[in-house]
Amino acid sequence: MKIMVAIKRVVDYAVKIRVKSDKSGVETLNVKMSMNPFCEIALEEALRIKQSGLASEVVAVSMGPSQCVDTLRTGLAMGADRGIHVESTAALYPLTVAKLLKALVDVEKPGVIILGKQAIDDDCNQTGQMVAGLLGWPQGTFASKVLLDTEKQVATVEREVDDGLETLCLDLPAVITTDLRLNQPRYATLPNIMKAKSKVIKKYTPQELNVEVKSDIEIVEVTEPPKRKAGVIISSVDELIDKLRNEAHVI
Numbered sequence: 001m002k003i004m005v006a007i008k009r010v011v012d013y014a015v016k017i018r019v020k021s022d023k024s025g026v027e028t029l030n031v032k033m034s035m036n037p038f039c040e041i042a043l044e045e046a047l048r049i050k051q052s053g054l055a056s057e058v059v060a061v062s063m064g065p066s067q068c069v070d071t072l073r074t075g076l077a078m079g080a081d082r083g084i085h086v087e088s089t090a091a092l093y094p095l096t097v098a099k100l101l102k103a104l105v106d107v108e109k110p111g112v113i114i115l116g117k118q119a120i121d122d123d124c125n126q127t128g129q130m131v132a133g134l135l136g137w138p139q140g141t142f143a144s145k146v147l148l149d150t151e152k153q154v155a156t157v158e159r160e161v162d163d164g165l166e167t168l169c170l171d172l173p174a175v176i177t178t179d180l181r182l183n184q185p186r187y188a189t190l191p192n193i194m195k196a197k198s199k200v201i202k203k204y205t206p207q208e209l210n211v212e213v214k215s216d217i218e219i220v221e222v223t224e225p226p227k228r229k230a231g232v233i234i235s236s237v238d239e240l241i242d243k244l245r246n247e248a249h250v251i
């Protein structure tokens with residue numbers, strides 16, 4: 001069985017985000033970019049499944065500008081067998097990414113697709129659900145534990161919900177999206193970074209996959225959140241209650 005993993009290139013989580021001066025978006029020029037942290041977890045899970053002998057191949061997919069190849073190389077250095085880059089300089093929103101993934105599923109025929117639960121740049125949390133909908137496959141989102149049974153062709157997915165843990169049994173093929181506690185992604189070792197240089201990355205354009213890149217979303221303006229006001233030190237409980245009642249109006 002083949003596992004397809006979607007990995008997105010995003011602004012590194014440690015970078016302090018700056019809004020562009022024309023308020024059209026977030027500054028990405030000369031900014032450190034990395035693999036989306038939830039996608040690292042998705043890839044790690046796929047690699048562990050392969051190491052346990054339940055999958056034969058892990059294919060990493062990234063969509064976006066030419067620099068996505070760097071993200072794919074990182075994925076290949078972690079242990080993915082092959083990469084697929086769908087090259088587009090246009091902004092790609094979740095529905096387009098889901099359509100492109102569906103088109104790749106038709107070519108690659110994976111048994112499982114693993115995605116991050118969300119990308120930390122747009123925080124959409126939509127792509128996994130959309131690709132499952134387009135494919136008509138069952139979905140286990142926010143997975144905190146994944147068990148595959150390739151004989152019975154099912155995946156058991158434990159997921160964190162508000163009330164606690166929910167366990168789902170999905171018929172394969174299925175879509176899984178990963179939550180933070182699923183695993184601790186590995187670092188690429190130097191020999192594996194070297195090996196990754198010779199692994200294959202196949203390129204597609206959205207046109208070749210018959211997907212039109214368009215969006216129903218228009219970004220009107222991106223602004224920074226208002227700065228937090230400085231706090232005040234109060235001298236008594238009575239003063240606190242007075243402020244909560246008469247200034248904050250919360251009691």
Ligand code: AMP
Pocket residue numbers: 006007008009036038039042061062063064092094097114115116117118119120122123124125126127128
């Ligand atoms: P989102 O729905 O945008 O929050 O993204 C959820 C997940 O979809 C990400 O963690 C990735 O696994 C996948 N994804 C979204 N956009 C891309 C992209 N451009 N390339 C590869 N995977 C993506």
